[in-house]
Amino acid sequence: MRRTDRQITDPGQIRAILERARVLHLGINDGERPYVVPLHYGLVWDGDMPVFYVHGAKEGHKLDLLRRDGRVFVEIDTDEQPIEAEAACSYGAAYASVMCRAEARILDEGEEKCAALAALMKTQTGRDFTFTPRMAAGVCVIALHAESLSAKARVL
Numbered sequence: 001m002r003r004t005d006r007q008i009t010d011p012g013q014i015r016a017i018l019e020r021a022r023v024l025h026l027g028i029n030d031g032e033r034p035y036v037v038p039l040h041y042g043l044v045w046d047g048d049m050p051v052f053y054v055h056g057a058k059e060g061h062k063l064d065l066l067r068r069d070g071r072v073f074v075e076i077d078t079d080e081q082p083i084e085a086e087a088a089c090s091y092g093a094a095y096a097s098v099m100c101r102a103e104a105r106i107l108d109e110g111e112e113k114c115a116a117l118a119a120l121m122k123t124q125t126g127r128d129f130t131f132t133p134r135m136a137a138g139v140c141v142i143a144l145h146a147e148s149l150s151a152k153a154r155v156l
Contacts, residue, residue, distance in 0.1 A: 008096075008151040011048055017096045017151060018043055018050055020078045022124060026054065026144070027073035028065045028104075037062055041076075041144075042120030050100065052144040053116035063106070063140060070104040074144055081156060096153035100146040107141040109133065116141045 008014055028035045042053035052074060056062065066072070077097040085091050107113040114131040117139075121129040 003152065006152040006154055008153055013153075014098060014149070014151045015045075017078060017098050017153070018076060019123070020096075021076045021098075022078075023076070024052060024054070024144075025075040026062075027075070028062065029069045029071065030065055035061070035065060040120065040124055042116060042118075042123045044119050046145065049146045049149070051146065052102070053120050053141060054144065055117065055120060055139045055141045058138075058140045066104045066106065066142065072102050072104045072144060074098075074100040074102050074146065079153070083156065092154070094154050094156045096151070098149055098151045100144075100149040102144040102146045105143045105145065107143055109136075112143075113141045116143060 008017070022040060023038050024041045026037045026039055028037070039054040039056070044051050044053070075097065076099075077095055079094060079096045081094040083092040083094060107116055110133070113136045114133060117131045117136055118129055121127065
């Protein structure tokens with residue numbers, strides 16, 4: 001990381017960023033060019049590493065690509081605010097961001113899929129919901145297991 005003065009290594013601060021944000025940008029290998037999709041997410045922790053859950057249609061380009069290559073990249077940012085100045089070169093932005101290399105896994109059925117949807121709703125709304133297999137059957141759910149991460153922020 002070039003700007004080590006903005007680097008965040010405290011696990012509590014990283015968790016706080018991920019809990020404030022609501023949208024992740026999922027980078028998928030599309031052969032010659034990256035394919036990036038913004039998605040709402042659910043969040044759980046596997047030790048010090050996040051597991052993100054996203055959902056969507058049961059078919060489409062995103063799923064075709066993930067079935068070919070589950071190695072993905074996740075970017076999440078929040079707290080964006082402009083920093084104004086008199087000179088154009090002095091303008092900037094406050095922000096907090098987390099980036100992760102991750103492995104994607106499509107969840108077909110069962111308790112994990114229902115729990116993933118409950119985590120997604122908890123992250124997005126702060127409320128607890130329960131899902132049955134019948135309710136979960138209508139969507140595709142993808143688990144994104146972070147393998148490494150970095151975080152940084154610029155505060156006002």
